[in-house]
Amino acid sequence: MKKVAIVGVEGSGKTVMLAGLGDLYTYPDDDGYFLAPKNFGTAAYVAEKIERMRKGEWPSATAGDEMQGLDWTLKRREPGARKPPEKVCEVSFLDFAGEVYRTAYGISGASDASLKEQAEELKQYVCGADELIVLINLRDVITNGLRDKRVQEAMWITKSILDTVLGNGAADAAPRAAPRAAIVLSQADSYAETIKECGSARGVLEKYLPHVANEYGWLDVFAANAVDKTDLDDDGNVVPAKDFTTQGLLPILKWIRGEKVGMCDVPDGGGDVTVVGDKKGT
Numbered sequence: 452m453k454k455v456a457i458v459g460v461e462g463s464g465k466t467v468m469l470a471g472l473g474d475l476y477t478y479p480d481d482d483g484y485f486l487a488p489k490n491f492g493t494a495a496y497v498a499e500k501i502e503r504m505r506k507g508e509w510p511s512a513t514a515g516d517e518m519q520g521l522d523w524t525l526k527r528r529e530p531g532a533r534k535p536p537e538k539v540c541e542v543s544f545l546d547f548a549g550e551v552y553r554t555a556y557g558i559s560g561a562s563d564a565s566l567k568e569q570a571e572e573l574k575q576y577v578c579g580a581d582e583l584i585v586l587i588n589l590r591d592v593i594t595n596g597l598r599d600k601r602v603q604e605a606m607w608i609t610k611s612i613l614d615t616v617l618g619n620g621a622a623d624a625a626p627r628a629a630p631r632a633a634i635v636l637s638q639a640d641s642y643a644e645t646i647k648e649c650g651s652a653r654g655v656l657e658k659y660l661p662h663v664a665n666e667y668g669w670l671d672v673f674a675a676n677a678v679d680k681t682d683l684d685d686d687g688n689v690v691p692a693k694d695f696t697t698q699g700l701l702p703i704l705k706w707i708r709g710e711k712v713g714m715c716d717v718p719d720g721g722g723d724v725t726v727v728g729d730k731k732g733t
């Protein structure tokens with residue numbers, strides 16, 4: 452079983468992304484890959500969240516005591532072949548509250564015992580993961596700037612988890628081989644123009660988070676978005692458009708399959724900007 456840890460602070464987009472992945476890969480992609488849920492819990496999680504989004508509502512923020520394991524089998528169906536799909540690997544994810552992540556890797560400890568327990572569980576999950584995807588919602592950085600306290604803390608947590616899992620000299624560094632890791636700029640539809648201006652996801656990281664780019668720019672860096680189309684509701688809030696697709700998550704499973712995504716290897720950030728949909732209220 453390949454364990455993939457997708458981590459990010461509150462509101463970085465974990466829940467929407469995981470539901471979107473399940474939805475996107477219900478049907479085989481161009482290469483025939485799809486995700487078959489291994490249990491009812493996983494299938495129900497995806498169905499409930501996606502149904503809500505189709506009605507123009509985002510899923511609720513994940514509660515502090517809510518930890519949901521999601522298990523899929525990645526399969527490949529050869530188009531037109533009259534034989535069962537080939538099983539590629541099993542993939543498991545964990546959805547959890549960003550608050551737990553903040554407690555596990557942030558600057559302040561938890562006074563709450565159950566939060567502490569959850570944070571330990573998360574650390575163990577991350578420690579045992581084969582692959583790590585760190586979500587950064589750059590919209591907050593672009594909008595509020597690096598002086599914003601929450602932005603600063605989010606970046607500190609990002610550094611802390613990467614140092615821990617990659618074993619950058621920290622005392623509690625992972626005692627085993629470092630997992631494969633990627634930085635994914637989440638909700639990229641909402642700052643697609645900026646990514647285009649900067650030429651690539653790596654370029655936007657270099658511009659807005661130069662210290663993260665300096666230390667971790669050697670990792671795979673790419674952009675993804677769980678919805679490609681949004682609307683404004685009566686109160687002016689951005690909500691998923693009824694006909695949204697989750698195509699903007701294609702790079703994630705590609706990366707998990709071990710393929711190159713976008714222009715990850717181009718140091719000067721050449722052309723391929725893999726952001727699907729870039730308009731609000733369309």
Ligand SMILES: Nc1nc2c(ncn2[C@@H]2O[C@H](COP(=O)(O)OP(=O)(O)OP(=O)(O)O)[C@@H](O)[C@H]2O)c(=O)[nH]1
Binds near residue numbers: 460509
């Ligand atoms: N435009 C756009 N907005 C998104 C996308 N994904 C998430 N959002 C927005 O970000 C909010 C938070 O997303 P969640 O998936 O709930 O975030 P989370 O990381 O699970 O947050 P916690 O459960 O609090 O840790 C959503 O309610 C949406 O407003 C996306 O792909 N595009």
Ligand SMILES: [Mg+2]
Binds near residue numbers: 465466511513546547
């Ligand atoms: Mg959540």
